Each structure stands twice: as C-alpha cells, then as structure tokens.
Amino acid sequence: MREEHLRYLVCPRCSGDLSIAQLNNVIGDSIENAQLQCSGCGTTYDVIRHIPRFVPLQNYASSFGLEWTRHSRTQYDSYSGARVSEERFFKETGWPRQMPGETILEVGSGSGRFTEQAASTGAMVVSLDLSYAVEANYSSNGHKDNVLIAQADIYSMPVRTDFFDRLFCIGVLQHTPDVERSFLSLPKYLKVGGSLVIDVYRYFWWQYFLPGYWLREITRRLSPERLYKLCHMYVSLMWPVARLINKLPKGRYINQLLLIADYRGVYDLPEKTLKEWAILDTFDVLSAFHIKPQSIERVRAWFAKAGMENAEVHYGYNGIEGHGTRAV
Ligand SMILES: C[S@@+](CC[C@H](N)C(=O)[O-])C[C@H]1O[C@@H](n2cnc3c(N)ncnc32)[C@H](O)[C@@H]1O
Ligand SMILES: [Zn+2]
Structure with missing residues (x-):
C-alpha cells in the first residue's frame, strides 16, 4: 500500500483514523511491512507483503485463497485474450467506461479480475477480500496508483461510511455465512445517491x-x-x-x-x-465453505429493507443481479 492511500482506511472496530505506528520496510513508494494504529481505540493492524490485514490471514474463506492464488490469472481478460470479465463487469454494473475522480468499493475481489476492470475507468478502487486471495490481486493490480487492496471482512470493513460513489459485490454474497446480513452491511458505505451492484446465486428447488x-x-x-x-x-x-x-x-x-x-x-x-x-x-x-443461493423475492425484499431507491432486481449473470441507489 502507499502512504497516501491511508486516507481511505479506518479502524474497523471504531472507525478511528489509522496512522503508521511502525514502518519496517518500504519498496519504492509502497509500504511492504508496517504496523498501523488506530487513533481512537489504539488497535494495531499489520501490513504484510504490501497489504493491510484486518482479519486473521487464515479463515473460513481460505479455500478461496488457494483457488485464486493457483488461478491468479485464469479469468483475467489480459491473460485469456477474451473479453469475458470486461463484458460482464460493464454489463452487470451498467457503469460508464470512464469515472475519473470517483471512488469505488469492491467487496470480495478474489483474484481481482473485476478490480482490473474497475481500475481501468480511472476511478480510485478500494478492493477488499476476506481470504489471502488478496495476494493474487495485489500481484496483478497492486502496482496501480488508483488501487488499494486490503484483507478484510464484509461484516466489519475498514473503510469510511457515507464515502463511496459506487460499490460492487459480485460472486460473493452466497459464500458468506449470513447472506442477508452481508447484503445489509453494504449500503452505508455509499454516499447518498451512490450506486450499489450485487449478484447472488439463484435458488432452485x-x-x-x-x-x-x-x-x-x-x-x-x-x-x-x-x-x-x-x-x-x-x-x-x-x-x-x-x-x-x-x-x-x-x-x-x-x-x-x-x-x-x-x-x-x-x-x-x-x-x-x-x-x-x-x-x-x-x-x-x-x-467453498458456504454456498447459499437465494430467491429473487428475497433479494427484492433486501433492497426494500435497506431503503434503496431505483431498485432493480432481475435474473442475470451468476443467477440474480440487483442494482439500486442509496436514498438515505
Ligand atoms: C467466488 S469468489 C469471487 C471473486 C470475484 N468477485 C470474482 O467474481 O472473480 C468469492 C470471494 O468472496 C470472498 N469472501 C467470502 N466471504 C467474505 C467475507 N465475509 N468478506 C469479504 N470477502 C469474502 C472470498 O474470499 C472469495 O475471494
Ligand atoms: Zn479503533
């Protein structure tokens, strides 16, 4: 991570600002190894191999760590030569190709094939994942000025609320222990009027x-x-x-x-x-430790419960897709 990217992070426990308490190694302008400290509650967080870590390195999502480090490039368009991830990202989000000056939060990045797409828009992309797949994402996208990658949990993210212009969570929700709670944790990180895009596996009897x-x-x-x-x-x-x-x-x-x-x-x-x-x-x-497909009615109910405006839930990539904007 770069020092200037610290402004995008906060303590996931108390939302306090973080500063560098101990700087062990810097390579070029990237902090390779350090300790961050919260100015509010004093909790410290390590930066290991350039990535700030807000969860234990190993956890229920470790199979994804292995999956995405063994297949760190498999689904990248820049590896396969096809435009599969690009097409899916822009079709599924409906977002413009250029978004300089905007901030995007990606939740559950895996190898980072969609981080690559989001970063190509010129927006600042903060990309989180619970597993050590963040290492794979870092090796492909970590060198970009407009990308910050951190290992963190959807239930307590180390980022500011009311902050992002856009948030996407693709291919992730069904793999979390409580899918509704995961969904409901997302909108607060958006500014009012910010755009949310999610998808989730569809349930079949x-x-x-x-x-x-x-x-x-x-x-x-x-x-x-x-x-x-x-x-x-x-x-x-x-x-x-x-x-x-x-x-x-x-x-x-x-x-x-x-x-x-x-x-x-x-x-x-x-x-x-x-x-x-x-x-x-x-x-x-x-x-995958959890696979929890959902019905379209349930996903619509979540958007209503979260008070999202312009909600649109339909069948699409990965099963069910949902879009909405934060109202309050
Ligand atoms: C199937 S992968 C999808 C990766 C990427 N979005 C893609 O579509 O290529 C699901 C990802 O969700 C992450 N994940 C699972 N539970 C999570 C949680 N509680 N918080 C953040 N990420 C989580 C996993 O580590 C995994 O990398
Ligand atoms: Zn704190």
Missing part, C-alpha cells in the same frame, strides 16, 4: 438432487490443498470424455452433473484456458 450438493458436505471439510489435487486429477481424466459428452444434446448439462464446467462452445477461449476454468470451477463448487 432441485438443487438438492445435484450430486455436487451432497458431495460438498464431505469435500468442503478436506484440506484445500488435498481437494485441489483431487479436482485437478479428476478434471484432467474426464476432460477428453467431457469433450464427447459436450457434443450430445444437453451435453453441457450432463457434464455439469458430472461436475465438469465445460465452456467449449460458450466462450471462445483456447483449450488450455478452458481446462483451467473447468478445474477452477470444480474446485470452487466442492471447496
């Missing part, structure tokens, strides 16, 4: 009949390293078979039942990248 639903009960308790090895082996073994299945009518759905996310024919990506996406997806489904 038949999800209980999917093999992955039950298998997860065992696999999510395995060590992420061990599970990743198993997923890698399984997908590599199944990959040629999945290609044949994919050619059958409804073949993609059969592959889904077999826990192979085969995007051949969906995304125009090289074979190697498609296989990487498949390994990533199989691991994602089997490892």
